[in-house]
Amino acid sequence: MNLTITTVDGADGARRDHLVGLPPRTTVADLAEAVDGTRTRNLYLDGRRLDPDAPVASTGLREGGVLGLGTAGTDPDRVRADAGPVLAEVHVVSGPQAGRTWLLAFGSHEIGSGPLCAIRLEGHGVPEGGLWVTVGADGSAHWHRTRTAPGDEVRGRVAAPPPDGAVTALRRTRPQRVTTERTAAPGQPVPWSPGEDLTVGSVLLRMSAPVEADAAVSRSADGFGIDYNRPPRIAPHLDGERVRLPSPPAAPGKRPFPTAMMMLTSLRTE
Template sequence: MITVSDARSGSSTNVLLDADESAPLAEIIPRLAAAVSLDAGRAALAVLVDGRMVPVSGSLSTAGLRAGSSVVVGARDAVAAYETSPEDALVQLRIVSGEGAGTTLHAWRGLATIGSSADASLRIDDRTRLAATELIVDIAGAEAVTVRPAAAETAATLDGEAIAASTPTLWPIGGQIAVAGRLIELARPDDDIAAFVPSEQGGGIDYNRPPRILPPETSTSLRLPAPPRDQKARPLPILAAILPLVIAGASALLMQNYYFLLIAALSPVTIVANFVTDKRAGKKSRRAEAAEYRTHKAVIESDAAAALVAERAELLRNAPDPAELAEIATRPLPRLWERRSTDPDHLRIRVGTATQPSRVTLDDPEQLEHKRTVTWDARDVPAVVQLAERGVVGIAGWGDRPRRLAQWAVAQLAVLQSPRDVQLYLLADASGQKPWQWMSWLPHVQPALGQDTMTTLGVTASTTARRIAELVALLDARQEPAGGSSGRWAGS
C-alpha cells in the first residue's frame, strides 16, 4: 500500500500496488497517474518517491518504492516543489511547542524570515500576535546564525532574553525563540541515519534497533560558602597607653629620675603602632576573604547553572518534540523504537512544555533554616505523563485540541516503542474516522496477539464491537493470572 498524490492539485489516494521489485517504473507510472485522475499521455511525468526525484527509467527497487511510500506524480516543475533533502540543509528551524509544532524549515545559507505572511520562510498563522515579517534570520554558517526583529521591536525572546533591535543576536544551536505562544528551536540536521537494509520479502526494510544504554538519573546538590564573618573593630587601648605614663611620671617625681618618662613614652607609641598595623592587616585580610568568598560563590553558581543547562538538554532529548519525532520516524534515525518495555520511560508521553522544578538544588547558609535549600527551575522543559503509572488517561478540551493531542500521544508511542512491545487500538465512529486514517499505516495496528482481523482499528459499528470484545477478552485474560491485582502496566 502506497500513497499517490497529484503534484498540481494536491489530491491523493491510497493505492494497493502488487508488482515485482524488478518491474520497470515507467510501466507503473500511468497506473499511478490514473489513480489520481492524471492524464499520463499529455506529457512526460516526473516521479517523486519519499521526497526524492527518481529516474523513471529505473525499477521499483532502484526507486526505493516500498510499503508506506509517498509518491508524487506530475509535471517536473510541479513535482520539484515537493522535493526535500533535509540532510543537505545547513540548519533547521523547528517549531517544537505550541500551535504548528512539528513544522520544520530546512534552511541553507542566506536570509530566512519568520512571520504570519504567506511569503515568510517559516509561516506562523497568527496575525493577531505576529507581524507579516516578525524576525529576520541570517544564516552564515551552522555556528553563525543571527536573528533580529524586522521592525523596531518584538515581543519574541531568545532563551528567555529579549532580542535586541539594534544589533543582530547570535542564535546558538539548541537555542529557542519564544514567539506568539510557540517555541522555535535552531537545530542541526542529524546525519546519523539508522542502519537498515531492503527486506528480502520485498516492499519493506529490515531494521534492527541499536542497543540503548540509559545513564542513571542524577541530581545536583551544591552548597554555597558561608560569607566571611564581620570582625568587630577593636578600640584603641587608651587606658593601656596612658597608664604607663602615669606610673612613670609618679616614679620620676619620687625618685627624681626623669629617664623613667623617656622609657614610659615608648609604651604608648608601641601600643598605637601595633593598633594601626593590626587594623591595616585586618582590612587587607577581610578584603582577601571577601574576594575568595565571591570567587568561590561565583564558581558554585556557575556549576549549578551548567548543571541546569545539562539537565534541561537531557530532558529535551529524552522527550522528543514533534519536529524531532518526525525526523526520527521519516529519515529514519537510530532512535526509532528505542524504548524497551523495561526502560523507565516506556509509555511516557510528552503533552507540552512548562517551567518545572529541576534536580539542581543549592544550599544557601545565608538564608533561614527553612528557606536554606533552594530548588532551581528548569525553563520550557517537557511536561510528561507516564501511562504505565496512570493506566488510563483522558484528554479534555475545546474544539479539536483533544483529538490533536491524542494523535500526538499515539505518534509518540508508535515512533519510540516497538510494535513488539506496544499494540494500538482505535475506536472511532464514521464522523471521526478521517483524521485517524494515518494510523492504518502503523505496524502497531497489525494483530500480534492472535486477533482474527487485518488491523486493530474499529471505525464502523461492527468493527468497533469486535475491537471492544477483543479488548475485554484481553483484559480478562491478563487479570486471571494476576488475581485481579493492579500493578505497573507495560502496554500490550
C-alpha cells in the same frame, strides 16, 4: 497494496489523480490499463519509459508518484533547490508546530506567518513578517526585526542551569532555571546561540547546531514504500539534580524457635 498516483496525459496535458490497488504481481501494462483503459500507451516515470512487462514494484514508483501517459510529460519540479550546506537548525520546541525543524544555510531567513517566510509559523501573536534570522559562514546566528506591529510578541530567552550548590540533599524543592530575556528595537541584532530560545507569539523556537541524520531508511518489502526509523532524541536535563537513595533494607532476623510454647503444650496434655 493501495497507491495514490497522478497521471499526466500526453495528448491534452490533463492531470488526474488515482487510487489504485496493486496485487503483488501487477505489471506496468496492468497499471496502464487500470489508469488509462488501454494497454497501448506507454507509461513514463521521471522521464524514462517503463517496460510494460516489468513488475510495478521494480519501477521505483512511490506513493504520490507522477506518471506520464503516452509521453514523458513535463511535470514542474516542486522541490526547493538545495541552498547550500546546513550550518544551523531551528527547532519548534513548543506551540502548534512542536517537533518541526528548519535547516538553515548561510544567509538571512525571514520568520513569520506570511506565505513568503522561509520559517512559516502558526499561532497567536506570530508576526506576519519582519523577523529575520541571519546565519554566518561560521554557523553563528543572530535575529533582528525590521518592523513591528501591535500585538506581536518576540523576545529571546537564555536558559541556564542553576548555580552550583543550589540543590542539596535536604532541599526538596526544585530550583528555577536562571533565565534572561532579550528584546530588541527594530534593526538591532541579537545573538542567537545554540540552546537559546526565541519566543515568537505562542511558538517557542530553539537554535541548534546541525544534527547528523541518524534515521534508518530502507526499502519496504512490497517495493512501493520506504521504511523509516529514527531513534529518539534524548536530550540531557538542563537542571542539575542530586538524588538521595534510601538505605538498603536490613536482612530479616531469624525466627525464634517456640520452645516455651512447646513445653507449655506438653504440660497441659499431661
